[in-house]
Amino acid sequence: MKSKITHLTRYAAAALCCVSVFACNDLKELEDRVDSLENRVTALETQIPALNENLEAISELMDGAKFITGITAVDGSENEYTITMSDGESYTIVQGQIGNTPQIAVEDGYWVVDYEGDGTFVPITEVGAEDGLTIAAVPQFKVSAEGNWQISTDGGKNWVDVLDTGGQKVPALAEGSDFFKDIAYDEETGELTFTLSDGQTYTFTVSSDFVCQILDSDGNQLTGTVTFTAGISKEFNVRMRGVSDVYIQKPDGWKATLEDIDASGTEEVTAVLTVTPPASVADAGTLQTKVSADSDSDLVLHATAAASDRSIFAKMTVEVEAATNVPQAAITAGEVTERNVSFTVTPNSNVTSWKYMLLPASEEAPADAAAFDTRATTVEGSEEKVLTLDKDADGTALVAGTEYTLYVLAINTVGEVDVTSISSASATPMYDTYYAAYEAGMDITIAGKTYSETVFGAGQLISATSEDIDLSTYISGKDNAILFLEQSGEHKFYINANTAISGNIALISNVSENPATFNQDGKYIAIRSGSLAFKDIVIERGTSATYLTNNNSATATADAILFDGCQFKEMKNPIFAISGNSTSMAIKNIGIVNSSIELTGTSNIQFFNLGACTALNTVEKITFENNIVYSSSGNASNQTPCQIFSYNNNTAQSDGNTTISVCNNTFYNVPGQNGYIRFYHVNEMKMQNNIFYSTQTSGSQASYCFASFSESQSADAVVVSENIAYGLPGNWTIAINSSSNMSTVIPNPNNIAKSDTDPLAVKDTESGTFTQASGFENYGAQR
The missing domain is CATH 2.160.20 (Pectate Lyase C-like)
Structure with a gap:
């Protein structure tokens, strides 16, 4: 399909329909007409998104740059399907009548429209283009406040009224013709077939040898936004087949790991994806909920095929739930000497007290509040404090060259929230110079080789x-x-x-x-x-x-x-x-x-x-x-x-x-x-x-x-x-x-x-x- 299929549009005369001209002779007649307008607009509100999503879906498919990776029937419906594309976007396509919209089809790589309702299709063009054909966005429709059809040719930025051949605005009606005359999916062959309103048929193959899908708790492809509690991880199953490598892209402050598993074969395998949000809502920043390729709220698995150069983008939109009275403590590592480490602890306004422990980094981190036992030191209030420490939580003197981690538990005794996720930062006591460290008996490592005074x-x-x-x-x-x-x-x-x-x-x-x-x-x-x-x-x-x-x-x-x-x-x-x-x-x-x-x-x-x-x-x-x-x-x-x-x-x-x-x-x-x-x-x-x-x-x-x-x-x-x-x-x-x-x-x-x-x-x-x-x-x- 020519690439311009996706974007050839113009606001032009739309389908013929009966236009009522009325004169308001009395208040009752006016009220009846207002009620009629409201009823028509209400009836179309749920149908217009389906029309625009049908247009977007068929555009993406015919562009040829992406392919279908999954298809599921919408629960409770016999004529709706959700298809997932290789870039992670999903579209719900609807077979059936969607109002008296102009009948749209595709011919020779161009969007075409039947303005008269008689089967005569002409290209949708853009005003000002020399040849009448130019690259723009997929056409979109909506109903104006007056109840008339409007069309956008620039991705929804600007809208103009659809006019009939007599130059009159076209009222939007709740009944009309099909966009898709037929939608059929053959599970055995993996082929999805569309029949457009002009009778043209298009068949697309649903990829089965190359799969990467994030699943919900019911084992279906994950859709919608996943809400996390700050600092609390969640696990998701990822269905894979024919996958060579998977690269993870995530919003700032988030962490994600995918179980290392061989998914390059023809058999379907399942790997566990672990997603951890930031420790606080503030750290998460402003997360948008709209799914888009460059959204700051998308966690994306970029899978590459084992047997071709194709790619799949499996997306998950994530957000951190709003919370109140959440205590947090930021930790910044400061200067070190051969005997001391220092940290600045900055509690937020929700902190009523906090505890800290300094442990060797090799020791297991405290998992919860109970782990802050008698070794922990308690500090009251929420004032910022600089800690200069020469001993760990067990009272043992610090050893130069050994990494230590400070763990802080922020506490709020007001309200329902008791503690937050544990904050931490690390530092290593060191000599000011390598020569002093070497003379003191410390080893110096150079690209994996150890140099010590004892040997050299x-x-x-x-x-x-x-x-x-x-x-x-x-x-x-x-x-x-x-x-x-x-x-x-x-x-x-x-x-x-x-x-x-x-x-x-x-x-x-x-x-x-x-x-x-x-x-x-x-x-x-x-x-x-x-x-x-x-x-x-x-x-x-x-x-x-x-x-x-x-x-x-x-x-x-x-x-x-x-x-x-x-x-x-x-x-x-x-x-x-x-x-x-x-x-x-x-x-x-x-x-x-x-x-x-x-x-x-x-x-x-x-x-x-x-x-x-x-x-x-x-x-x-x-x-x-x-x-x-x-x-x-x-x-x-x-x-x-x-x-x-x-x-x-x-x-x-x-x-x-x-x-x-x-x-x-x-x-x-x-x-x-x-x-x-x-x-x-x-x-x-x-x-x-x-x-x-x-x-x-x-x-x-x-x-x-x-x-x-x-x-x-x-x-x-x-x-x-x-x-x-x-x-x-x-x-x-x-x-x-x-x-x-x-x-x-x-x-x-x-x-x-x-x-x-x-x-x-x-x-x-x-x-x-x-x-x-x-x-x-x-x-x-x-x-």
Whole structure:
């Protein structure tokens, strides 16, 4: 059907009818006519919505962009059905007479109307259009205060009177002709057939192999608004079949989880959806009750098909019930030291008293008021209070590096409400500097690897306060060097020549809020053995086209190359590149986490380029999590493609036990032109909860998640799911079909379905700031 079917309208002359002209000779005649008008309008009030909903439903179906996912007969009616579309919208269609409305049908992709009632249909057109046909909204009808038909061609914004061929207004009558002459649904074939008033027949298939429906307590598809009590969860069954992935979009302040269950097969399965409203009505904000695609009150399950590129949107409209006298207490975590944590507790005006307990975060949270036992402290009144605590609820001194949670129970002894849901906030006592923590015996973790004074010896504090500091002598030839860096002004750290290391080297900003800067400036660090780690360091690559590290003249496979909380500035070249004289040795542990990586240019940038390395089976782990990777030079025409891990697939390899995790990253204008991960064989790989984003609109750029080249690679070992893809001219493809070996791991479908909704609310390439839009908080980098 032509797309203009949905929107070709004009207010034009309507159906002929008898128009009564009267003169008011006496009061009785006037009263009779007023009663007649009121009776006619009342009779039509329940019929007009059915007419407009019929028009909207047939428009959506013939547009072809959506499909029917469910159909149910309306209880107590033999001629009404509720159909649900793939976008989650529902329509009630009615077979039967709906007043003396103009008879509307469809011909050659246009709305047409029979103005004369004689079977002659003409297109509905819009005044002012050169060809008389233009895109507008689906026609809508209503009855004016005078009891005459009116028509809207702009979605109900403006209304004009329907006129007969004599130019007279047409009175609305309660009896007339059918919009649908017949509606028939064949359950065996799954076909729904409409016959319009002009006799034309249209048949649509109700999807049965791809289903995602939220159910009510009776097992029927959920409709209407679901009302919640603040802070109290509800569970719903979700019927699924043929579903690959389900993404949850929810209003601000709400929480929702869907039971992890395999719904990709042909058998119908049921998963449990748990929905939790905000803890207070105020936190819920203003929730609209109207169901619409962009409504702030819709909780949406976006299901993608396992066997096609189709999508279903199952919707639930939610609201928090109004309540009075509800006590609430907001908690804000404050400053911490190595011995103390502080919180500001702000009760609302309904609070008469409140209790609090500080517990280790690892301890079970109090479930109800009874759990606030003798360990809890009571505070009277509703004044704001700052708590500075050095002991937990059991009287045990706080331990630096251990997370603690403050739980507050707000109480109102006035009225029927006694308590609210429990509020909480967490904080971790910490030393002011990493060096002080390390010297005090605390472990420091860098991308999963633990550094302790017991194992690696004493740390060294190095300050660049009056000049730039050359680190070459601090790291070259050292068995272990745990360096804590602090700087002031414009001073930085650097190496004055290519520097080889053979021990365990860690460069750590002493204060994470004031990160130290390491300027590579064309020099590289050769890792001959041991490990190299960076924590909270700003890495400036400089203008020289040189890799940051390599394994030149290596004597052993490196233990680890790790980056945690780092900022890579204007990166143009690899972080690591294999050396031609050391291709028989690789890296056991590769990790980049919690970092920001700025790329420039349009050439493919490989983070870890193992090239002709023959020892990929010695790579044990690759971790790439919670990172923001973005191009500061990408635009609508060009992007900066990148690869996290790559090698020359013509190089002979042996199967290994590599584990790869690429999760919760934000990729912005950096497509995986040759696959983000290009490996030989993995024991396990997960690529989940990432946001893949592109603003490119021209060309045919595509992006690929991975490629594998081992003949024995198991498809079950690779999981690419629950990712969000947005933009890009080409597809966001999961696996590259680059060799015959790939046939074992290419999924079906092999594309990540593109989101119609922008998943990013902030996209600032100058500051490197990217934040998720509402409903996408669980995807991308978690900052």
